[in-house]
Amino acid sequence: MTAKPHVSIVIPVYNEEAGLDALFARLYPALDALGRSYEIVFVNDGSADRSAAILREQFERRPDVTRVVLFNGNYGQHLAIMAGFAHSRGDRVVTLDADLQNPPEEIGRLLAKMDEGYDYVGTIRRKRQDVAWRRYASRAMNRLRERITRIRMTDQGCMLRAYSRGVVDTINSCREINTYVPALAYSFSRNPTEIEVAHEERAAGETKYSLYKLIRLNFDLVTGFSVVPLQMFSMAGMVISVASLAFVIFLAVRRLIVGPEAEGLFTLFGIAFFLIGAALFGIGLLGEYVGRIYQEVRGRPRYLIQAVLERPAPGPVSVVPREAAGRDDAPRNAA
Ligand code: UDP
Numbered sequence: 544m545t546a547k548p549h550v551s552i553v554i555p556v557y558n559e560e561a562g563l564d565a566l567f568a569r570l571y572p573a574l575d576a577l578g579r580s581y582e583i584v585f586v587n588d589g590s591a592d593r594s595a596a597i598l599r600e601q602f603e604r605r606p607d608v609t610r611v612v613l614f615n616g617n618y619g620q621h622l623a624i625m626a627g628f629a630h631s632r633g634d635r636v637v638t639l640d641a642d643l644q645n646p647p648e649e650i651g652r653l654l655a656k657m658d659e660g661y662d663y664v665g666t667i668r669r670k671r672q673d674v675a676w677r678r679y680a681s682r683a684m685n686r687l688r689e690r691i692t693r694i695r696m697t698d699q700g701c702m703l704r705a706y707s708r709g710v711v712d713t714i715n716s717c718r719e720i721n722t723y724v725p726a727l728a729y730s731f732s733r734n735p736t737e738i739e740v741a742h743e744e745r746a747a748g749e750t751k752y753s754l755y756k757l758i759r760l761n762f763d764l765v766t767g768f769s770v771v772p773l774q775m776f777s778m779a780g781m782v783i784s785v786a787s788l789a790f791v792i793f794l795a796v797r798r799l800i801v802g803p804e805a806e807g808l809f810t811l812f813g814i815a816f817f818l819i820g821a822a823l824f825g826i827g828l829l830g831e832y833v834g835r836i837y838q839e840v841r842g843r844p845r846y847l848i849q850a851v852l853e854r855p856a857p858g859p860v861s862v863v864p865r866e867a868a869g870r871d872d873a874p875r876n877a878a
């Protein structure tokens with residue numbers, strides 16, 4: 544492996560034992576066919592199945608172009624990608640899912656687009672192969688995000704994307720914990736573009752995103768890149784206080800003219816419940832931001848690395864233990 548390949552492919556892996564062999568069988572030939580030097584950085588995100596063992600075998604089969612970062616636990620897809628970025632050496636970095644939903648054969652087209660001078664190539668899934676409710680929910684979130692952030696992405700969900708070294712280095716200097724890599728990269732790119740790519744059904748296994756995790760991810764996307772939700776709450780609060788002041792004056796005047804009244808009790812309940820609901824949502828939203836601030840100020844390591852399998856170039860194959868595990872900026876003890 545040359546010290547600096549042309550392109551690094553970063554792939555997060557979480558419980559993908561059923562599909563990894565199919566991925567290898569398509570990914571390596573597709574990259575070999577490109578005629579550009581490459582490395583593949585797999586990040587095992589604390590899989591509980593045989594994924595780590597399968598990645599180790601693959602590393603032993605192709606140590607020249609394969610590197611494996613092993614997390615000691617599950618930190619989520621986006622932190623896995625961030626760790627992959629930190630360990631990548633290529634001039635360009637392409638991210639890809641491990642489940643073959645992103646065809647590896649499209650990588651060449653992403654790189655060709657970068658040759659035109661773009662530093663960020665986003666993608667739009669031509670015909671998205673996911674269940675209907677996810678497509679609709681994702682479209683709605685896409686629209687909301689377009690409105691309240693400055694990030695312009697036609698299809699935010701597709702992970703098959705290419706980034707320049709400059710963008711990746713800037714991301715590497717970030718210490719974000721709950722983040723959304725494509726949006727973060729977009730905010731650092733000078734010259735972004737998008738292309739259409741194919742999308743396939745999951746090759747094997749099932750989605751790693753429960754409804755709960757999807758909702759969390761969308762909070763990351765919105766609150767991680769915009770404070771508009773908070774501002775909307777102060778705006779709404781202002782309108783409601785002005786309206787209720789007018790209402791109180793109206794009732795006071797009415798009290799003087801008509802005398803005491805006790806009608807409209809349930810209307811009042813209705814209004815009160817609505818406002819309580821809105822207030823609770825507001826507190827929760829505030830909590831989202833405060834929780835993020837709390838995580839950031841604690842400054843704990845974002846992820847812990849158990850081992851990195853890589854071949855120090857040039858030389859024999861070796862497994863590099865990471866005693867100083869954790870801080871991704873810890874010095875590399877290349878054995
Ligand atoms: N993934 C991960 N950690 C997680 C969840 C997912 O590394 O906690 C990886 C997963 O192995 C896959 C990619 O992220 O390579 C996308 O996950 P998935 O295909 O389940 O998401 P979906 O396509 O359903 O949105």
Ligand code: MG
Binds near residue numbers: 640745
């Ligand atoms: Mg998938």
